[in-house]
Structure formats: structure tokens, C-alpha cells
Amino acid sequence: MAKEKLHNVDTEEQLEPLNTETGSKKPLKKRQAWDSKWQYIFMVISYAVGLGNVWRFPYLVQQHGGGAFLIPYLIMLFAEGMPILYLEFAIGQKMQKGTVIVWNEINPLLGGIGLASAVTSFNVAIYYNAIIMWCFFYLFHSFQSPLPWASCPTEFNEAENKTIEVEECVKGGSTSYFWYRNALDVSPSLSSPDGIKWKMLLCLIFAWCIVYACIWKGIKSSGK
Known part of the structure; x- marks a missing residue:
């Protein structure tokens, strides 16, 4: 009978250690689990692969010798990177x-590793959310026709008494002009800031709301 009851226990339900005073075990709170193995696999991929791999890594490879750079990189990847990643999981x-x-329980002297990891993850999240903010800004503007970065804006030239394209846009290109003058709206220097850019701020708030919506129910929502 005891064996039959043991087999009927939910695999996700864990039991506390035996209470020496009462001689009983109490079930712990049911542990959250991924809906499928594919969700976990894609979570690991999203954790390990980011914009740095797609955007910055090819540039660094080209800057440091091309294919020759990949030899020490692959050696350290399999000798250090992957074992440490697997150890963390x-x-x-x-x-x-x-x-x-976790690191405090392994050894109190290693607590700084966990704290540094948490601080680093938070800083990376802030950095990536800034990029997502720019993406949302461009996404919302992409519903316009024609696209605002498709051509240079015009201004009235009093000397020639006619409307011409903005000189800065002509020199740098319409896409660069839109990026610096509309999206970032950069100020002349750090010593003369122009205040808060409300369009970007709203996009940043929206990006953080999306992040919160993804994680507020733990892995049940982040997995999806």
C-alpha cells in the first residue's frame, strides 16, 4: 500500500524532510514547470543568443583576424563557456x-558571483530595452505612407526664394537624418541637453510593459 501511494504522488510535488517530532511529511508548494521541452529549449537559446551574437560578433571576428579568430574562440567555447553555462543550469x-x-549556499565566499551575475543581467536588460524602444519607435512610424525616412525633408531657402531639401540630410542621407534628428533628436553636446524626448519615453515604457507581461506569471507566461 505504501509503494502504491508513493507511485501516485505527482512528480512535480516535492515533500519536506521527515519531521522528527510528528513523524510526518508535508507537501511543498507545487513547482512550476515548462509546458513542453521545446519551450525550455527556446528559452535557453534566447538566453544564450542575442543581438551581440548576430550584430557585434561578426564585426569582432573581422577585426581580429577573420577565420583565425574562430580557432581560439571555439576552443574556449567548448573548454570554458559551455561547461560553465551547463553548470549554472x-x-x-x-x-x-x-x-x-545558490552561490551563497555552495560557499559564502562565492556569493559575489551570484550578485555580479544579477547586476550584469539587470544592466543588459536595460541596454536591450533601449534597443527595443528604438524598434517600437520605428515600428509605429512604419505605418505612415510614404515612410518618413524615405526622403529628405524640405525647407524654404530665402536666398534662392525656393523650397529645397535640408542640406544636412542631403549630405548624410535620409535614413541617417531621420535617426539622428527624429528618432534620437540629438542635442549639440552633452553640456546642452534638450530635455526628455517624450516619444522615446513612451516607447520605453511600452517596452518595459511588454517585458513585465512576459514574466509576471513566471515560466507559465515567459515560456509562451
């Missing part, structure tokens, strides 16, 4: 705790 799966607490 294995420790988290075993202890079911966050990175700060």
Missing part, C-alpha cells in the same frame, strides 16, 4: 533557487 535545477542564493 544544473545548479539552478538542483537547488531551485535564484543565482544569488
